[in-house]
Amino acid sequence: MKINLANIKKAQKLLNKSECVAIPTETVYGLAGNAYSDKACKKIYKLKKRPQNNPLIIHYLNDQMLKKDCKFNNNFLKLYKIFCPGPITFILDLKKNSKISKIATNKKNTLAVRFPKHPVTRNLLNKLNFPLAAPSANLSSKVSAVSSSDVKDDFGKKIKYILEGGKSSIGLESTIIDIRKKPKILRLGGLDISVIEKTLNKKITINDNPSKISSPGQFKLHYSPGIPIRLNVKKNKKKEAYLSIKKIKQDKPNFYYLSKNGNLNEAAKNLYSTLRKIKKNKFKSIAVGKIPNKGLGKTINDRLQRASKF
Ligand code: TXA
Ligand code: MG
Numbered sequence: 663m664k665i666n667l668a669n670i671k672k673a674q675k676l677l678n679k680s681e682c683v684a685i686p687t688e689t690v691y692g693l694a695g696n697a698y699s700d701k702a703c704k705k706i707y708k709l710k711k712r713p714q715n716n717p718l719i720i721h722y723l724n725d726q727m728l729k730k731d732c733k734f735n736n737n738f739l740k741l742y743k744i745f746c747p748g749p750i751t752f753i754l755d756l757k758k759n760s761k762i763s764k765i766a767t768n769k770k771n772t773l774a775v776r777f778p779k780h781p782v783t784r785n786l787l788n789k790l791n792f793p794l795a796a797p798s799a800n801l802s803s804k805v806s807a808v809s810s811s812d813v814k815d816d817f818g819k820k821i822k823y824i825l826e827g828g829k830s831s832i833g834l835e836s837t838i839i840d841i842r843k844k845p846k847i848l849r850l851g852g853l854d855i856s857v858i859e860k861t862l863n864k865k866i867t868i869n870d871n872p873s874k875i876s877s878p879g880q881f882k883l884h885y886s887p888g889i890p891i892r893l894n895v896k897k898n899k900k901k902e903a904y905l906s907i908k909k910i911k912q913d914k915p916n917f918y919y920l921s922k923n924g925n926l927n928e929a930a931k932n933l934y935s936t937l938r939k940i941k942k943n944k945f946k947s948i949a950v951g952k953i954p955n956k957g958l959g960k961t962i963n964d965r966l967q968r969a970s971k972f
Pocket of ligand 1: 687689690691692693716717718719751753770772773774776796797798799834835836837838848
């Protein structure tokens with residue numbers, strides 16, 4: 663994608679003034695602000711209507727920039743070398759002298775950090791002298807935004823600027839891994855955990871018990887298009903939209919598919935935009951067919967299950 667430097671300059675100027683700007687990433691769009699500024703971080707919570715006990719992910723250009731704020735370990739470095747920049751978020755210990763806003767961390771002594779791959783956002787990060795706090799750019803508990811128009815639909819004029827970056831290439835949020843001691847997955851995401859297991863050469867536990875967890879992204883109702891969803895359904899009811907992993911023969915107006923041939927990466931990319939489209943087309947509920955539970959299909963099923971707790 664062609665990088666528009668004037669747009670990046672505009673985003674940079676606003677961020678330098680502790681304003682919030684929506685930024686493109688390869689996973690989903692983020693609602694970004696200066697992670698060292700209490701003022702900017704407060705604005706993010708307010709705009710998203712996000713509960714204050716839900717800390718923000720901090721976005722860095724590279725590990726050099728992160729050194730000031732977090733403690734590293736070998737497992738982190740192993741995964742960093744292979745998967746970053748990319749769709750993985752690490753939970754690390756904060757350094758005592760870190761300047762990260764306590765509003766962003768909710769006063770925890772850990773930090774969620776990520777190195778986005780999108781070239782527009784990397785160009786922006788390279789121009790800033792602070793990292794960016796950026797939760798997904800959607801209203802709290804709703805479906806994430808994968809294009810600038812999704813962000814506009816959720817926030818309208820409340821956001822000062824949306825940095826254009828086209829459609830997010832992965833379309834699902836990053837995989838979150840707590841890497842401080844024994845690695846555990848806190849949120850399935852855009853990086854398939856089997857490749858993480860191969861790199862670390864061990865089986866990794868998935869910790870998604872919401873009562874114990876420190877990642878509210880794992881709370882029950884989340885990623886919701888705002889209408890009820892029924893899962894593993896063979897046939898839709900009258901007036902219900904039907905969402906299938908692939909295109910099937912009888913094409914009807916209430917029929918939606920995620921990928922023509924059932925490709926799971928393509929399905930991931932189209933998931934949130936299709937859920938938004940169904941809602942926009944005024945359907946009151948969605949029946950979803952079976953989605954293979956492998957690769958990114960696991961993350962798609964995770965998100966749909968949470969969305970179905972409506
Ligand atoms: O792909 C992504 O991760 C996107 C893009 C914009 O980078 N961001 C994103 O942010 O999905 P958000 O805020 O929607 O989800 C971040 C999750 C939340 O569930 C939050 O609770 C968790 O990360 N989190 C943040 N700080 C944490 C911490 N210190 N320990 C455990 N979980 C944390
Ligand atoms: Mg989110």
